[in-house]
Amino acid sequence: MKNPIRKCLAAASLLLAMGAQAEEKPNIVLMVQDNLGWGEVGCYGGGILRGAETPRIDGLASEGMKLLNFNVEAQCVPSRSALMTGRHPIRSGTHSVVWGMLYGMTQWEETMAETLSEQGYTTAMYGKWHLGDTPGRFPTDQGFDEWYGIPNTTDEATYTEGFEYDPEVASPSVVMESKRGETPKTVMTYTREVRGEMDNVLTDKTIEFMERNANKDKPFFAYVPYTLPHVPGMPSEEFEGKTGNGRWADMLSNMDYNVGRVLDSIDDLGIRDNTIVIWLSENGPEEIWPHAGTAGPWRGTYFTPYEGGLRTPCLIRWPGKIEAGSVSNEIVHITDFYPTLAKIAGGDVPQDRIIDGVDQIAHFSGESADSAREGFPIYNGARFYGYKWRNWKVLTLTNETMGDNIMTPGMPRLYHIPTDPKEQYDLVKFGGRDGGERAYWVLPVIFKKIVAHKASLAAEPPIKMGTPDPYVPASN
Known part of the structure; x- marks a missing residue:
């Protein structure tokens, strides 16, 4: 159930938006790769070193801002929830990848797509959702005018070829499509063969959507969560x-090609100057061989609290607004895109709940050299792992891989990331003048932030995973 007062205000905003000129509100194309590590593409030190050049993605980096310290959540579901809501997933009951139970965002959550729709945008999604696969929780229930893609995740494409697979107890994954107000319908079974062509089809759909909407009197928002390289x-x-360098390199080249196709279409339609293009990865690299990726100089993969699991590539192009070739090593979090895009579109985020994302337009535009944030709490699933602040990180839980045991150190571990990118030297453990004793001052500073974060969870109790709709917070 949505906030009725907010909906009345939204209706008024929509009337104002409809009377504005389309060029006053930029189109937005948000492309998301699935489990692409920091070190995979050329502009982040990969590309040819990974077996395939990535000229189109590298070119995008030269045309806008490259973020070196963009941070996500440790798993797929929470990252996508954080992107859509601007809220830490621990608040939304979307903190973990789960099976066999009701999951995803309650209808009470406000999404980026809903806010942009309220500001007069035509909205579409082509790709992987992974935020609910039951009626009321599909993309077209959460602000998108149309959707084509998969409701859950890509490893489901392997089910039908699985050892002793039984369709009577494990339904095959499907590709679905729907329009706002309609019940999603199944298009085909999501098999391994279909999986191989999926991103090409998603690109076709995206281009066709832009062609339909480029010259209309209202801006568009295209959310394209690709399935590669999951x-x-x-x-x-x-x-x-x-x-000639193997399947992973072939896939990387395919990925770059599809990003280029979207960029070419924007140019062909003559809308480059009034279109924000964002390209990012929502998780750290795969660790499962032979699909394993790399985080470049950082330690870890997805499902870990290290930089490799949190820091991913992110590029932003907005001609005339964001300086071409600019680079930032300031901390930006995936929750920040919701309030930033809402502000650009002339809207605002909900005021009746905690929003963790911050508006970063001043930093992206070069008005401020500093990010609007200094840090964020680290979670893996429902477990609180620590806090990243400026150049420092405190960890109270650790695990080395997705399947590794979760360890609780006797004392929190403290790392200084620029001097220790692999997070190998715990400064609490390694004392001495040039070691821990020069870093001890950081611990009380970060723990104050941890206490404040946990107090916010007490002030606004999180939605429990599996909570059915309709949901209304007790405080409301």
């Missing part, structure tokens, strides 16, 4: 064997 990371038939 396991099984495989290229389309057209790219199989293309690089």
